Amino acid sequence: MDFEPIYLSLKLALITTAILLVIGIPVAYWLSGKSTMAKIILEALITMPLVLPPSVLGFYLLLAFSPNNGFGKWLHEHLNLQLVFSFEGLVFASIIYSLPFMISPVKSAFSHLPETLAQASYTMGKTRWQTFIYVLLPNIKASIYTAAVLTFAHTLGEFGVVLMIGGNIPGVTKVASIAIYDAVETMDYHAANQYALILFAITFAIVLAVFIFNKKAVKNPFE
Amino acid sequence: MIEVDITKRIKTYKGWEDLKVKTQFDMGKITRITGPSGVGKTTLLKIIAGLITPELGAIKFNGNTWFDAEKKFSKKIQDRKVGFVFQDYALFPNMTVEAHLAYGTKDQTYINELLELGEMENFRQHLPGQLSGGQQQRLAILRALSTKPVLLLMDESFSALDKELKGKLMTKLQALFLVQGTTVLVVTHHDEVFDQSSAIFRLED
Incomplete structure (x- = not known):
């Protein structure tokens, strides 16, 4: 049995989760603050992958990443980066596809913290950053774990977007879900x-x- | 002298109303703020602390401007050196009793003094969830004192304490306020809170 697709899936899920932890927590914190039209629009966009068919997202990402179009062309010319049919492209697509799994639970947890918690910290002379690190983050730890695990598991099971962006290149983009599809296509039910x-x-x-x-x-403790 | 002359639009049970306050509080003294429910007592404390911004007016603390709507100036909350005892305590669920105090001061001797003052020496390693209501309230008071604030704002801070403990704690607190020169504003519905030594400011509808 070829373990390369399993290894690729785990690697993709791990990298996606790590990047989303870094991006997702600050974005979720920002979104949990006072509501503005910009935040509502951004949140709606972030939630889209939950309801959008993966093929639709994959199709638009394919267009965007194409070296013949604006963004893809710019990446190719300036950073020598080609996202279509590459592992980097899978990571990029997975980040977008899994955004709601990281951001929604964390944003919800931030929103449920009583506002007096941060206020108490400010009156003790602590900055927003100190308050975030020592008071807010430790009190939503469980939600962060849940969000990270959901993101990991969701990325592991990706199929549609991965197929559209990465295709089926062994050792590069052929992740486990694609390997299953491939094996069924060739009637190799055992694999x-x-x-x-x-x-x-x-x-x-x-x-x-x-x-x-x-x-x-x-x-x-707040429920 | 704390000079307060502010207007803040607040939502009350009657709808939107203007909270207008023009008064002065003596430095180094305890002032009780009383008045009917929903009149804006907590809002007033939060405005003084810098947690809520009024639409109009100014606040001066001992001659220094803390807030001036006309000049669009508001001194940072962190720089006002106030202590705030919240009505809901606002304790940090992730921190032990001792960690709450260490968050405000690194002086272990002072931390021990505060724990003794609140009779909480035996609960150093307890989390807020493991404390009774009265213990949580005492911790909220001690935490607010940990930074040695120049102004202590207390919002219904003795409501969960029994009469005996309340009396003992108030006596000890008054001694501490005297030593530290703390100015104290206490929102309360209870006549027995600092009754002998305090001035009264009544906030009316």
Whole structure:
């Protein structure tokens, strides 16, 4: 059995989750503040991958990444980066596709913190940054874990967007979900079953871990 | 002297109304702020702390401008050196009793003094969720004192304490205020809170 697709899937999920943690938490914090029209529009855009068919998102990303069009051309000419049919392209697409899985739970957790928590910290002379690090973040830890795990699991199971952007290049873009599809196409049900079982086991273990963690974690003191 | 002359549009049970306050509070003294529910007592404390911005007016603390609507100036909350005891306590669920105080001061001797003052020496490593309502309220008071504020703003800060404990704590607090020269504004519905030593400011509808 070729383990390369499993390794690629895990690598893609790990990189996507790490990048989304860095981008997603500050964006979620900003979105949880006072509502403005710009924030509402951005939130709607971030939520789109939840309801949009992956093929639609994949198609537009394919157009955007194409070296013949504006953004893709600019990336190719200035950074020598080609996102179509490359692993980097998969990472970029996965970040966009998994954005709501990271941002929604974290934003919701920030919104549920009482505003007096930050106010108490400010009156103690602490800056916004100190308040964020020492008071706000530690009190939404459980939501951050959940968001990270959901993002990881969701990226692991990506199919439509990955197929549109990356195609099926062994060792580069052929992730586990594509390998299953490929194996079924060639009637190799044994290989398909092996990949499917491994994906099932990994995903189940991850989701189970979240449930166990949430059960063990301190109950939300604000509820 | 704290000079307050502000107007803030607030939402009350009657709808939108203007909270207009023009008064002075003595420095180094305790002033009780009383008045009917919903009249804007908490809002007034938050305005003085810099947590809410009024539409009009000015606030001066000992001659220094803290807020001036005309000049569009508002001194940063962090630079006002106020202590605030919130009505909902606003304790940090992730921090132990001792960590709450250490967040405000690095002086371990002072932390120990505060714990003794609030009779909380035996709860150093407890999280807020493990404390009773009265203990949580005492921790909120101690935390506000940890930064040695020049102005302490207390919003219904003794409501969860029994009579005996309340009396003991108030006596100890008054001694501390005297030593530190703290000016104190207390929002309260209870006549027994700092009744002997305080001035009264009544906020009317």
